[in-house]
Amino acid sequence: MYDSLFRFSEDNDKADLIEGKVDWKGNPAKKGVHGGISSAVLPTATFGLENLASASVAVNLITYLITTMHYDLADASNLVTNFTGTGYILSVLIAIFADTFIHRYKVICLSTIIEILGLGLLSIQAHHQALLPPPCKVFDPSSACVRVYGRNEAVMFVALYLTAFGSAGVKAAVPPHCADQFDEKNPREARQISSFFNWLLLSLCIGGAISLTVIVWIQDEKGFAWGFTACAAAVIVALFVFACGIPRYRIPVFQKDNAFLEIFQVLVAAMRNRKLKLPDDPSELYEIEKETTQPDEGIEFLPHRDIFRSLDKAAIRRSSNQGLNKWKLCRVTQVENAKIIVALLPIFCSTIIMSTCLAQLQTFSIHQGSTMNTRISNFHIPSASLPIFPLLFMLILIPIYDRLIVPFARRLTGLPTGITHFQRIGVGLVLACLSMATAALVEVKRKHVAAAHGMLDAIPLMQPLPISIFWLNFQYFIFGMADIFTYVGLLEFFYSEAPKALKSFASSFLWCSLSLGYFFSTILVNVVNAVSGGKGKGSGGGWLDGDNINRLYLDRFYWLLAGLCFFNFFVYLFCANWYQYRPRSAADEEV
Template identity: 35%
Template sequence: MTKTNDKMQANVDVEADMDDSRIPTGIDIPLLNSFAGDSIDYKGRQALRSNSGSWRSAVFIIGVEVAERFAYYGISSNLITYLTGPLGQSTATAAENVNVWTGTASLLPLVGGFVADGLLGRYRTIIIASLLYILALGMLALTTLVPSGAESFVVVTSSPPHLQVIIFFISLYLVAFAQGCHKPCVLAFGADQFDASDAHECRAKSSFFNWWYFGMCAGPAVGIFVISYIQDNLSWGLGFGIPCIVMGLALIIFLLGTMQYRFQKKTEGKSAFVRIGRVFVEAARNWRTTRPMASLEDQACETITHQGSQQFTFLNKALLSLDESNETGTICSIDEVEEAKAVLRLIPIWASLLAYSTVLSQTSTLFTKQGATLDRSIGPTFEIPAATLQSFIGLSIMILIPIYDTILVPVSRSVTNKPFGITMLQRIGTGLFISIALMVISALIESKRLKTAKEYGLQDDPETMIPMKIWWLLPQYLLAGAADVFTVVGMQEFFYDQVPRELRSIGVALYLSVSGVGNFMSSFLISIVEKITRRDGEESWISDNLNKGHIDYFYYLLAGISSVAFVMYVYAAKSYVYNRGRAISM
């Protein structure tokens, strides 16, 4: 009898949540239960669970992300080699340029998220961004080639013309802009394929974030190895051209799934941007008011207790209408204020994650330059590119994600009695702790490399290979992958889940912007360290001649900064109030 009552109540709840304008008169309750929440299909009809969304459409979107990450990392992983090689830049300048570009690429998703959530929608934004991506990659490939028919795939090895350098960087930043519009929309659109009101699909969505990141790493793992080898041994033009072709295929794959996708229905009335902005504006206008709010708070007592409104109480003043121009005496609703608080609660978490991104930015810059000084030979003739070891980050993630999803989650679930094992914030914190260990181990390995160089008298000979195998660097790449499994996947789910439904592209962009700001911080930190440590003609810690520098000291510095940031994160996470029932249950 209890089960029957529960089922009847569930049916009533579903019926109440549906948009009556979309439901034909006389439709029965079982059919209502087959609807996928408030999602619609490509024709604007109410989406059905039986023929849309879930894994049947998510696999298309994951496939698109594999291709896009292949293309992006095919460009970025070996970019420092192109800058220090054909473009003739110094190591420090090239590292700063790579960090600035990577940081810009990671901040631009904020623009892409705004365009998608406020203007075009995620589906249209993905298509336009893909076309722009293909154009930018094509331009980038052409700038590396000698413009003559017979030598169309000959790499420009002499000092490049000024115009060619300008066009190269324009193309490079166009790539950054295109991926900035593409990446947040694809992840948010993929998660939209799962109905959070259905228990089975809700669990599937949590797994989706794991397998999404698996795909994100599968693409780079192949792209870094294959493309960096082509760039180093065959042609930079071909190495930049193949990603262009792959992005074209990605767009085709995405369009093939159109009829199975679920689309979020547009919310009538004011946009979330307007609602949230209005709360902050009205709270600022009412900053000095002393008008009592007791009556309003009494009316909202249950809402306030449930949603954790004791935080950021200064926003409660947005509830007041000073001129009492409306009947209730309020200017913003309680839901609108809570919506603004939900966004504001993300800021301390976001800020405490910046050091993590600063640490991980070294994997594509200083780690690569370290590897270039070591013995990279396999057998008598084959030599792997230094950038190839970056593929082990993806390989580590690809091994650990299935273990996490199929073993660690069930085990932790049995210990914590929570349906998803550990909370999103606990998962992120675990990765932050691993990143501190990563920097300490990287510093110890770099000390070993410097000691070997000194033993063989190679301190003044940076061009000679140090008799130390590149595989010494493998632990730091594997630890970087392990940290990502916990922190990055946790950030993806956290920032998607904890923002208002209409702003989920922006939520994903917030997670991506952590990497962007972190890369800018890394570039700034490298610049400061180089100026401070280059005194009286001495070599700086980050010298063009790594054998006379002290990158190990720089890594220890990052470990210290990360430790401070970890303490800040733990404090912010302990005081964080989840704004959804599902997150609380985790």
């Protein structure tokens, strides 16, 4: 009798444990104690607070570089896109590091500390004149604005890239860490994961809205030193909020085999076996027997697909590799995981142009606004605060989309997400194209006003054009809608399609796309200036080469981006039509 009671109690204890998850002390995680929505709220809030700081730096950095550090427009624009792009590309490397060597919650803690150091160093530089170039009247042709190389630039670059590294760690680790708080094998929690991505974007929008109003106002009215200090304070609060939830987080147990390394093993094994002939029957390829594994080992089994057949050569059995050297012989499931990652790459590449467009809204469009009338009655709107309007729209639309539109579309289509990931991404790409076309038309109107009033050579900031800054809201508004569709769709698509052990790595594809988009923006600006030399009216002859934006051909650059977006959309349609959704493992089917 007592044995029966003991076994019953032991079975209940095991039922309360969460497979493959532990707490921060390494003990098995328990249902009702660890994870769930309450545990996902704190890192989501951390994400928003960190975005408050990083967005404040990124959106007004071009003004800081031009007015305080004395860079010209093209160099300042490139520095901003390089800074932002580096932050995004680092997130991919940090995601791999987090999955392989250190838990994600530790990465988040370390990253916020590094970002605090970077922001603190920026505030110190902005406060001490000895670390800045000598003051001058920016945009005044009679004033000599000297950019001093050496110590001041070194301090600025160290501070910026510490900030970029810290922000990259948060972006890489927070989304998968939040998803870890839900159990994919629990149908109710599995549905919550889908909504979570929408709410994650909402937290970014809230942080961005505060940064574009409160922090930008502090930067413009009280100075960059106080603005950077406020950013550092926000990240300190983010670290405290996240740390409060550490005892309740679900933390995944590291996989026995490095899933990222297994992808390279497939590539190496396929290369070594390239001269071998594939068997006519795929069942002859190497795979371990399901009967030899235990259910609690979490070993995944995927069916063979007849795509990327060259990679199948990694699973060809040979008499000389019966000892199972993983660099010569790989499982079919391992090969299929490699195929999934390879298949995601074209979709990933077809979204880079949209990120290039986003870079312009954070650089050239901000500088456009600095030449326009920024007052409504007695109220001054900083040009860097322009994106607040699409953010406010997104704050309203995201809950409506998640709670009203998705359930309604779900009833029509029968899909859990309402519409397919590809449909959602495609809508966003079309809107990005429309945004750039709108930006070109608005720039034509802005320059027409400048010419009509004889102000083509007016000094910006000191003599604004008689045209309202609200004209720029059209391009921001359209691109804000594109964000809701494409970027959230991409994040959910990469997460849902990725192999089980590579969720965080695949999720970081979104940040990698943004990074390459920003880097491509830098290349595109330089190429445009080089090719258009002698045709423009800037100091160097290129469309974008010069300090006076009224004399540049920014409208032509926007039309070029619109054309690239239009072409890119058809490339995306081809890639989406070619893509085959990954096969589901047994664990997936249970969800």
